[in-house]
Amino acid sequence: MNEMPAMRAYVTAGDATRYDHQAEGSLRLDVTHSNLNQSFHDLLFDADVPISSVKLKLNRHCGTPPDCMELYLRRGNQMDTVFLYDDSKSLRQYGAQNGMEIHIKDIDPYSLSKGGGLEDVSLVEKYMISEEDYDKLENTVRKQVQAQKAKKQKEKEESGEAAREAIALEELNKLLEEVKVTFLIGARCEVQPGSRRGEVAYVGIPKKQSVVRVGVRLDEPQGSNNGEINGTRYFECPPGYGCFVLHTNVTVGDFPPTDPFASDDEF
Structure with missing residues (x-):
C-alpha cells in the first residue's frame, strides 16, 4: 500500500482553509x-x-x-x-x-x-589581539571569570575556616565543662612550677583568649596579678596573689596552707 498520498493529504490538510x-x-x-x-x-x-x-x-x-x-x-x-x-x-x-x-x-x-556578504560570517574580518594585550584590558570576560573563581575560592576557604573554628570552639567548650567538674571553685590546689599553694577562684575562657584557664588565689604573693586580665576582673585577691594557668599545671587535693614556722627539726 502506498502511504505517500495519505501522508501528503495529512500534511496539506489545512492548505485549503489557511487564507479563509x-x-x-x-x-x-x-x-x-x-x-x-x-x-x-x-x-x-x-x-x-x-x-x-x-x-x-x-x-x-x-x-x-x-x-x-x-x-x-x-x-x-x-x-x-x-x-x-x-x-x-x-x-x-x-x-x-x-x-x-x-x-x-x-x-x-x-x-x-x-x-x-550578509550571511557568511567567515567573510567578516575578525579583530585580533594578543594574549598579552588582552590581559592588560579592564573588565574583560576573562577577568570577570577569574574574579568569580577567586570569589568562590575565597568563600570556600572562609567556609572551611569557619567550620574549623566552629569545631575548635565546640571542643574548647567541651574541655571547659570537663575541667569545671574537677576544679571546683574554692578547692585547695597546688600550682606548678614552684609548688605554689592556694585555692581555685576561677575556671573559664578569659576574653580575647581561646584556652581554658584556671584562676588561683595564692596563699603567698607568688603570682603575677590581682585576679584581673586585660582590664577584666575574674576574682578578688591582693596584688601579686593571683595567677591564671592551664589546668594541666594545677593539682586539686589536700594542700593546706604552708606554715612558714613549721619545722621537722627536733631540738
Whole structure:
C-alpha cells in the first residue's frame, strides 16, 4: 500500500482553509532573494498598491535598494515566472494570488549581500589581539571569570575556616565543662612550677583568649596579678596573689596552707 498520498493529504490538510480569514484585498506571498539563502514566508502585501510600494516594503526585509531590484512573480514553478517590470502596476494586475512567490534579483554590482556578504560570517574580518594585550584590558570576560573563581575560592576557604573554628570552639567548650567538674571553685590546689599553694577562684575562657584557664588565689604573693586580665576582673585577691594557668599545671587535693614556722627539726 502506498502511504505517500495519505501522508501528503495529512500534511496539506489545512492548505485549503489557511487564507479563509484573510482581509479583503491582501495577499500572502513567499519572498526569495538572489543573494540570500534566507527566504521570507507568508509576507502580507496589499494587492492593489503599485510595485514601487512593494519594493519599498521588500527593502525593509532584505536591504536591497528599490532601484536595484528586479521583481519576478513565480506562479507555481520557476518556468511560470512573470517579470514585474512596470512599477506603476499592482500585484493584482500581474495576477498575484495567495501562496505565490516574489523573487528579488539584486542587480547592484556592489551589493553588500553579494557572494554571501550578509550571511557568511567567515567573510567578516575578525579583530585580533594578543594574549598579552588582552590581559592588560579592564573588565574583560576573562577577568570577570577569574574574579568569580577567586570569589568562590575565597568563600570556600572562609567556609572551611569557619567550620574549623566552629569545631575548635565546640571542643574548647567541651574541655571547659570537663575541667569545671574537677576544679571546683574554692578547692585547695597546688600550682606548678614552684609548688605554689592556694585555692581555685576561677575556671573559664578569659576574653580575647581561646584556652581554658584556671584562676588561683595564692596563699603567698607568688603570682603575677590581682585576679584581673586585660582590664577584666575574674576574682578578688591582693596584688601579686593571683595567677591564671592551664589546668594541666594545677593539682586539686589536700594542700593546706604552708606554715612558714613549721619545722621537722627536733631540738
